[in-house]
Each structure stands twice: as structure tokens, then as C-alpha cells.
Amino acid sequence: LRSPYSGGHLEVVVGPMFSGKSEELIRRVTRAVIARQNVQVFKPALDDRYHASAVASHAGRSVQALAVRHVADIREHLSGADRLLGVDRLPLPDVVGIDEVQFFDTAVVELALELADLGVRVILAGLDLDFRAEPFGPMPQLLARAESVEKLTAICTVCGAPATRSQRLIGGQPARFDDPVVLVGAQESYEARCRVHHEVLE
Ligand code: ADP
Known part of the structure; x- marks a missing residue:
């Protein structure tokens, strides 16, 4: 072997509403936390630019998440640009999770691939289809490029x-x-x- 394995890859969890996507994201994230890995979860915000929030499943389990308006906010947060500590660059988390990823624009594809290339385990959950049963936003690109895809019903x-x-x-x-x-x-x-x-x- 010429260089050590970084572990970076992209996992996508899809399915319709109520299929347990959030539950599955929470399950994977909880296991990473138990393994003492550094985890950051994001989800789309409908109003404020940034706020502390949570990903919650219909069955009531939850994990902490940061609600953000744009993909650029995720980038900014991961690079530490929103912290006023004079730290230029924070180490990237071991795991980055994003719920409801279908609501972000296609810039999320580039971000996910970049993070995976940098050694991050990226776990994305979202609707593969919209209410018309048409492919939803960035999902086709993400599904095609993921190392692992789980389609739930x-x-x-x-x-x-x-x-x-x-x-x-x-x-x-x-x-x-x-x-x-x-x-x-x-x-x-x-x-x-x-x-x-x-x-x-x-
Ligand atoms: P998603 O993120 O895919 O919308 P959640 O993880 O939030 O799904 O919720 C899944 C949970 O919703 C199930 O475990 C079950 O308790 C509940 N549920 C409610 N309605 C349904 C349904 N029609 N089919 C399956 N699960 C349902």
C-alpha cells in the first residue's frame, strides 16, 4: 500500500416521507458518536441563517443539528469562518451528516464530494422523489456518485x-x-x- 486509507466516502439514504430516513441518519450518527468520532449534522433552515436545532424522527428520537440556509453556510461553518477565536481552519469532523438534503441546491453535490475526498464520512438523507414522483433537486447527482445508497420504503x-x-x-x-x-x-x-x-x- 502506498498511502493509508482516509475513510472518506459518501453514503446516501433516500425514500419517501415516513420511510425512516431521519431515523436511519440518527442511528448512523449515534453510532459514530459512541465511537468517539467528531460529528456535525446540518439541515436546511427555513428562516434564520444559522441556528442550533435538531434532526428529529417521526418516532421521536433526535440528534443535535445546525440549521443553515445555504450550502455556503455549511462550508463556512466547517472552515470555522463563523468563529471569532482567531482560528483560521478547524480540523474537519470525522462525520458530516445532512438531513432533508433535497432542499439544498446542486452546490451540495460539490461540497459532499470535496468532503469525501478530504477523508470525511458524509451521510446524506433526503427525498429521492418530489410529490409528483419526479427526481428531487440534487438527488440524482448524489445517488449516482455515492459509494453507498440505501433506499427505504x-x-x-x-x-x-x-x-x-x-x-x-x-x-x-x-x-x-x-x-x-x-x-x-x-x-x-x-x-x-x-x-x-x-x-x-x-
Ligand atoms: P422520514 O425521515 O423518512 O420522513 P422518520 O424517520 O421521520 O421518516 O419517521 C419514520 C417513522 O414514521 C416510522 O418509524 C414510523 O414510526 C412512523 N410512520 C408514520 N406513518 C408511517 C407510514 N405510513 N409508513 C411507515 N412509517 C410511518
Whole structure:
């Protein structure tokens, strides 16, 4: 062997809503913490630029996470630029986790690959498909480039089959293909559905 193995690689966990992506991310991160590894978890923030937060699963488990607005904020945080200690560069964490990674733009692909190249174990969790069952944002690029991919399923709320899709409901009715992704003031909800019971109105 000519140089020691750095361990850097990219793991992606995908599936529809309620498939246990956050649970799986929390499981992997908790094991890394037990192994005394340095772990930093991020998730998209909807408002403030930075705030301490947590990744929580529907079943109630959680780990600490930093909510950030942009991929550049993750970069900045990892390089220590937001710390006022006169430290130029912090050592990178052993593990970087990102939940709801589908909400970041494609700059997240470059960041994930860069971190993996630098020896970081990168664990990303997110929706592979949007409510129309179309590939979601940066996910195709991430899935293609990952060393490991785990595709989880939920349970279809109509028939109990493995669910691979997220049904969007507006006022109890299936959403339309053209409905905006963010609807202000609408009664919106989501259910896990199988291929047969997933509905998108024209
Ligand atoms: P995700 O991050 O993929 O949305 P979570 O990890 O937050 O999923 O939550 C998964 C948990 O949600 C399951 O372990 C289960 O307790 C609960 N759950 C609720 N509805 C469903 C469903 N239709 N299918 C599977 N799990 C469900």
C-alpha cells in the first residue's frame, strides 16, 4: 500500500416521507458518536441563517443539528469562518451528516464530494422523489456518485404495501402537478403511498 486509507466516502439514504430516513441518519450518527468520532449534522433552515436545532424522527428520537440556509453556510461553518477565536481552519469532523438534503441546491453535490475526498464520512438523507414522483433537486447527482445508497420504503396508507412515493394532499384532495411547492395558508398534508395509490392531478 502506498498511502493509508482516509475513510472518506459518501453514503446516501433516500425514500419517501415516513420511510425512516431521519431515523436511519440518527442511528448512523449515534453510532459514530459512541465511537468517539467528531460529528456535525446540518439541515436546511427555513428562516434564520444559522441556528442550533435538531434532526428529529417521526418516532421521536433526535440528534443535535445546525440549521443553515445555504450550502455556503455549511462550508463556512466547517472552515470555522463563523468563529471569532482567531482560528483560521478547524480540523474537519470525522462525520458530516445532512438531513432533508433535497432542499439544498446542486452546490451540495460539490461540497459532499470535496468532503469525501478530504477523508470525511458524509451521510446524506433526503427525498429521492418530489410529490409528483419526479427526481428531487440534487438527488440524482448524489445517488449516482455515492459509494453507498440505501433506499427505504414506508407503508402505503391505502393498502399497506411498501410505499415509495409521497402523496401531497391539499384540502384532503391529491395535489395538481402544477401546484406550487410552497402554498401559503393552504391545508396541506402528506401520506406515504405505493405506485398504484400515488395520485397527481393534471
Ligand atoms: P422520514 O425521515 O423518512 O420522513 P422518520 O424517520 O421521520 O421518516 O419517521 C419514520 C417513522 O414514521 C416510522 O418509524 C414510523 O414510526 C412512523 N410512520 C408514520 N406513518 C408511517 C407510514 N405510513 N409508513 C411507515 N412509517 C410511518
